[in-house]
Amino acid sequence: MLCFNEVDLDENEVKTIMRMNRSEKTEEEAQKRAGEIYDRLLAAGGIPEALSKGMRDVLEEAYQETVFKSKMIDHFGHIESEQWATAFEQYATLVPQRMKEFVDNMRTRGDFEQMRGNIKMALQTCHLKAKVLFSYEGDAFYAFPFMSPSVFVTIKTHLARISGAILEVSLMFVYIDQRPCKLRKSCPPMICAIRGVRN
Numbered sequence: 001m002l003c004f005n006e007v008d009l010d011e012n013e014v015k016t017i018m019r020m021n022r023s024e025k026t027e028e029e030a031q032k033r034a035g036e037i038y039d040r041l042l043a044a045g046g047i048p049e050a051l052s053k054g055m056r057d058v059l060e061e062a063y064q065e066t067v068f069k070s071k072m073i074d075h076f077g078h079i080e081s082e083q084w085a086t087a088f089e090q091y092a093t094l095v096p097q098r099m100k101e102f103v104d105n106m107r108t109r110g111d112f113e114q115m116r117g118n119i120k121m122a123l124q125t126c127h128l129k130a131k132v133l134f135s136y137e138g139d140a141f142y143a144f145p146f147m148s149p150s151v152f153v154t155i156k157t158h159l160a161r162i163s164g165a166i167l168e169v170s171l172m173f174v175y176i177d178q179r180p181c182k183l184r185k186s187c188p189p190m191i192c193a194i195r196g197v198r199n
Contacts, residue, residue, distance in 0.1 A: 001046065001051060001146065002038075002041040002042065002044075002046075002129060002133060003041075003099075003122075003126040003127075003129040003130050003133065004046055004047050004048075004050040004051050004122045004123075004126055004129075005041065005044035005045060005046050005047055005122055005129075006044060006045075006047065006118050006121055006122065007037075007040050007041055007044045007125070007129070008121060008125060009037065009125045009128045009129060009132075011128060013033075014128045014131055014132060016033075017030050017033050017034050017037075017132065017135070018030075018131060018135065020033075021034070021135050030135075031136065031137060031138065034132050034135055034136040034138075035136060035138050037129075037132050037136075038132065038133070038136045038138065038139060041129060041132075041133070047118055047119055047122045049116075049119050050119050050122035050123050050126065054102060055099070055102060055123075055126075056148065058095075058098045058099060058102050059095065059098075059146050059148045060148040060149055060150060061098070062091060062094045062095045062098050063091060063145050063146075063148050063150050063151055064150055065094065066087055066090040066091040066094055067087050067088075067091055067145065067150075067154070068150045068153075068154065070087065071083075072084065072086070072087035073154055075087070076154050076155075076158060077143075077144060077158075079143045084143075085143075088143055088145070091145055092130075092131075092134035092135075095127075095130050095134070095146070096127040096128070096130045096131050096134075097127070099126050099127040099130060100127040103123045103124060103126070103127070106123070130146075
């Protein structure tokens with residue numbers, strides 16, 4: 001996850017981006033600054049140890065509270081839906097708050113004393129990175145929740161309603177290789193399967 005790495009972020013800088021993003025006059029500049037941070041997060045290597053079971057539970061609980069247990073789940077991922085926009089805004093607000101609370105509690109308990117420096121860095125800035133990720137519209141998944149158990153359940157439930165849903169979703173792989181399947185040997189197995197070409 002892009003929230004857990006050694007990229008150091010300044011809290012005031014992130015607050016400025018969030019404030020600018022709320023104004024039409026400064027939104028473009030805010031998106032530019034968020035994009036620069038996003039590129040740094042993409043380039044950074046992740047620190048899996050920072051994403052503990054406790055932190056994963058935080059993400060799961062936030063999704064459960066704002067989406068999974070509400071009627072908003074019927075509008076899951078529909079970026080043009082007002083209902084989904086409302087639910088996702090609640091989720092995107094709650095996740096950084098809960099992340100910060102979780103990390104503050106760890107610090108209070110003294111957990112940081114036995115922790116490597118890079119893990120502490122990742123934890124202390126993860127909530128700021130989440131704010132940036134949820135606000136940067138250049139990311140195709142910016143209006144999509146972090147993957148936690150209930151998110152998978154939601155996706156499974158929605159796909160189960162549609163006949164041939166997996167095949168439909170798999171069509172995205174067609175764009176990996178645009179070469180025509182005239183010669184079967186030149187066609188990658190996944191692409192052939194999607195296009196109905198038998199090897």
